[in-house]
Amino acid sequence: MAKVTFREDRCKGCELCTTVCPKHIVQMAKDRLNKKGFHPAEVVKQEECIGCAFCATICPDTVIEVEK
Amino acid sequence: MTKVFTRPEALNDVELHYCPGCTHGIIHRLVAEAIDELGIIGQTIGVASVGCSVFSYNYFGCDMEQAAHGRAPAVATGIKRALPDRVVFTYQGDGDLAAIGTAETVHAASRGENITVIFVNNGVYGMTGGQMAPTTLAGQVTQTSPYGRDVKTQGYPLRVCELLAQTEGAAFLARTAVDNVKHIREAKAAIKKAFTYQLEGRGFSLVEVLSACPTYWALPPAEAMKRLGGEVLDYYPLGVYKDKGAETDEK
Amino acid sequence: MAEKVLMKGNEALAEAAIQAGCRLFFGYPITPQTEVSAYMAKRMPKIGGTFLQAESEVSAINMVYGAAGAGARVMTSSSSPGISLKQEGISYIVGSDLPCVIVNIVRGGPGLGGIQPAQSDYFQAVKGGGHGDYHLIVLAPSSIQELVDITQEAFDIADQYRMPVMIMGDGMLGQMMEPVEFGAKEGRKLPEKTWAACGTDGKRERNIINSLYIEAADLEKLVLERYERYKEVEKNEVKWEEYMTEDAEYIIAAYGTIARVAKTAVHALREEGIKAGLIRPITLWPFPSAAFANAAETVKGFLSVEMSMGQMVEDVRLAVNGKKPVEFFGRTGGIVPTPDEICDAVRKMKEGK
Structure with missing residues (x-):
C-alpha cells in the first residue's frame, strides 16, 4: 500500500513523471487546469501505486510526495 | 504510512522560476537532499552564479553569496579561506563555468581548494535566450549557431571533467546525468560524495550534471530527456574522472 | 610611545593592515606594489592568516568579495592595469554592500603604460571605475606614516559604512622608506556583522549576499539608501x-x-x-x-x-x-x-x- 500526493498548483505540466511510472498510473489531468494554467499530473489508480517514487525523483518542481 | 519521498528541508518551499521540464529543479533538490542527509545546512554557504540558476540563492535554505559571471570558484575560495570549517559549494551552469569562468575553475581545482562545485551542463546559455555555449554539441542549432555549431569556425564542445582530471588538486570529479531515475540517483550519490570529501578535507570536488533545456533545445521535456540520454551522453561519457579517496584508500 | 622603524611604503602598508586585524589578503603580482604581496606571503602564515596569490586580479577581487561576504577583514592590492581588471568585482562588492580595503599603487597609463608613479587613475577611483551608481571612499596618504595610519583606519571606515575603501598611492610612496610607528590605535565602535553569510548554525534566518534586483523599484530604493549613507560619509569622513x-x-x-x-x-x-x-x-x-x-x-x-x-x-x-x-x-x-x-x-x- 502506497500513496502519492501531487501538489497540483506547483505542477508545470512537463509530463516527465508520466514517462517513468512503472505502473503507468500517472497521467495528465486533461479535464482541468491548475492555477498556473497547466494540465497538472495526477495519479489515476492510487491502489496500484507501489511507492517506488520514480515520479517524485524525476519531478523538477518537487510536486510529489510519496508515502508507504 | 511514512513519507518515503518529500521536499528536503534545505530546499526552500518556494516556486522555482525554471521552465517546465527544466532539470535545474531536480539538481537543486539533489543538492538539498545531500545537505540534509549530511546534516550540514547550518554550516553551509552556497555560491550562486550567473545564468538561469542565478536565483538559486532564493532556493537553497543555507546562507548564500551571489557571484559575478564565472567567478563563483573565486568567491567560494574567499569564503572557504575565511571560514575553513564551513562547507562551501558553488552552483554553476556551463556558460558560467566553462566559458567566462574557465580560469577560476581550473585554478580552484589546481589549488585543491576544498570546495564543491555543482556544474550543470545543458549545452546552452538559457538565461539570455539560448545562445551557443562552450559545451554545445557539434551541429546543434542555437541562437548564435543558427546553422548548427560548425566546429571549424566555432570550435569543439569542451569536456570539463576530462580537462580537470589533469589537475593534481582535484580530489573528486564525476560526470552524471538526470535523464532517468537511475542516473538521477547516481547523481545524488556523487553530489553527496563530493560534500563528504569536502568535510574530510580532501580538496576540490566537482560533479558535472548533464542536464536538459527543453526550451532552448526546442523539444518537449520528455523528448529533451531522450536527447540527453542519447547524443549528449554519447559525447559526454558518464563516470568518475578522478577519485583521490579511492586511490589513497586502496593503498 | 611605540618605537619608530624604517620601512618601505608597501611593507608598512601591509603591516598596518595586519595590525588592523586583516587576516586575509588576495593578490596578484604587478609592479610597483609587489612588496605588499611579498610581505603578506611572509607574515600571514605566521599569524594564522591567509595570503593567496590568485590566478588573476579578477579572481583576487572576487576572493575578496567572498571573504568580505563571510564577514572577514580582507584586503587586496594592485596597480593601475590590475585595478582596471578588478572593477567588475568592485562594482559587485559595492552592490552587495560589503566592506573591504583595496589598494591602488598607481602607475602611468593608459594600457600597460609604465611603472613610474602617476595619479592618472583619479577619475577611475573617484568617479566610479566600474558600472553603476556608486562611490568608493578614496584615501590618498602622502607619507609612509600617514599611509600606516590611514590603512589602519580604512578597515574601520569600511566596516562602519559597509563600503569598500580604496587607498591610492603611487610608486614613489610604495617604494620609498621612512621611519614609521605603529601605535596601538583605538578602533571605532563598529556594528556587528549580522548580515554576513557565515553559516546560520540553525540560529538565525539565512543571509544572502547579492547585488541582483530584478524589480526596478527595488533597485532604485537600494541605491537611494546607499546614497543616504554616502551623505553620512560626506558629513563625517572628509579629510x-x-x-x-x-x-x-x-x-x-x-x-x-x-x-x-x-x-x-x-x-x-x-x-x-x-x-x-x-x-x-x-x-x-x-x-x-x-x-x-x-x-x-x-x-x-x-x-x-x-x-x-x-x-x-x-x-x-x-x-x-x-x-x-x-x-x-x-x-x-x-x-x-x-x-x-x-x-x-x-x-x-x-x-x-
Whole structure:
C-alpha cells in the first residue's frame, strides 16, 4: 500500500513523471487546469501505486510526495 | 504510512522560476537532499552564479553569496579561506563555468581548494535566450549557431571533467546525468560524495550534471530527456574522472 | 610611545593592515606594489592568516568579495592595469554592500603604460571605475606614516559604512622608506556583522549576499539608501590638510606624494614674496569641497598640480564654482613635477598668462 500526493498548483505540466511510472498510473489531468494554467499530473489508480517514487525523483518542481 | 519521498528541508518551499521540464529543479533538490542527509545546512554557504540558476540563492535554505559571471570558484575560495570549517559549494551552469569562468575553475581545482562545485551542463546559455555555449554539441542549432555549431569556425564542445582530471588538486570529479531515475540517483550519490570529501578535507570536488533545456533545445521535456540520454551522453561519457579517496584508500 | 622603524611604503602598508586585524589578503603580482604581496606571503602564515596569490586580479577581487561576504577583514592590492581588471568585482562588492580595503599603487597609463608613479587613475577611483551608481571612499596618504595610519583606519571606515575603501598611492610612496610607528590605535565602535553569510548554525534566518534586483523599484530604493549613507560619509569622513593657507593668495591643490613637492614650492614662492599655500585633499572622495569653497572667498587663484593630464582639477573647479580662476599644471606618464615647474606655473597664474 502506497500513496502519492501531487501538489497540483506547483505542477508545470512537463509530463516527465508520466514517462517513468512503472505502473503507468500517472497521467495528465486533461479535464482541468491548475492555477498556473497547466494540465497538472495526477495519479489515476492510487491502489496500484507501489511507492517506488520514480515520479517524485524525476519531478523538477518537487510536486510529489510519496508515502508507504 | 511514512513519507518515503518529500521536499528536503534545505530546499526552500518556494516556486522555482525554471521552465517546465527544466532539470535545474531536480539538481537543486539533489543538492538539498545531500545537505540534509549530511546534516550540514547550518554550516553551509552556497555560491550562486550567473545564468538561469542565478536565483538559486532564493532556493537553497543555507546562507548564500551571489557571484559575478564565472567567478563563483573565486568567491567560494574567499569564503572557504575565511571560514575553513564551513562547507562551501558553488552552483554553476556551463556558460558560467566553462566559458567566462574557465580560469577560476581550473585554478580552484589546481589549488585543491576544498570546495564543491555543482556544474550543470545543458549545452546552452538559457538565461539570455539560448545562445551557443562552450559545451554545445557539434551541429546543434542555437541562437548564435543558427546553422548548427560548425566546429571549424566555432570550435569543439569542451569536456570539463576530462580537462580537470589533469589537475593534481582535484580530489573528486564525476560526470552524471538526470535523464532517468537511475542516473538521477547516481547523481545524488556523487553530489553527496563530493560534500563528504569536502568535510574530510580532501580538496576540490566537482560533479558535472548533464542536464536538459527543453526550451532552448526546442523539444518537449520528455523528448529533451531522450536527447540527453542519447547524443549528449554519447559525447559526454558518464563516470568518475578522478577519485583521490579511492586511490589513497586502496593503498 | 611605540618605537619608530624604517620601512618601505608597501611593507608598512601591509603591516598596518595586519595590525588592523586583516587576516586575509588576495593578490596578484604587478609592479610597483609587489612588496605588499611579498610581505603578506611572509607574515600571514605566521599569524594564522591567509595570503593567496590568485590566478588573476579578477579572481583576487572576487576572493575578496567572498571573504568580505563571510564577514572577514580582507584586503587586496594592485596597480593601475590590475585595478582596471578588478572593477567588475568592485562594482559587485559595492552592490552587495560589503566592506573591504583595496589598494591602488598607481602607475602611468593608459594600457600597460609604465611603472613610474602617476595619479592618472583619479577619475577611475573617484568617479566610479566600474558600472553603476556608486562611490568608493578614496584615501590618498602622502607619507609612509600617514599611509600606516590611514590603512589602519580604512578597515574601520569600511566596516562602519559597509563600503569598500580604496587607498591610492603611487610608486614613489610604495617604494620609498621612512621611519614609521605603529601605535596601538583605538578602533571605532563598529556594528556587528549580522548580515554576513557565515553559516546560520540553525540560529538565525539565512543571509544572502547579492547585488541582483530584478524589480526596478527595488533597485532604485537600494541605491537611494546607499546614497543616504554616502551623505553620512560626506558629513563625517572628509579629510584634508591646509598648509600656509591663512594669508595665502594662491592655493596649490595637490594630493599624495606630489603634495610634498608642492610644499617645497610653497616655501620657494614665499621666499620670492608670493603668498602661496597648499590644500591637500586626504580623502579624494568625499572631496574636501568646503575647504576650496572657503578659500575661494579670499584667495586670487588656485593651481591644481597632479601627476596626470588634469583630473582632480575638475573637482577643484566644481568646488570653487567659478568664483576664482583654477589653473592646472601636471606631468604624466610617470614624470613627477619639480618644485621649479610648480613655481613657474604659479608665477604665470599671478601674471595672468
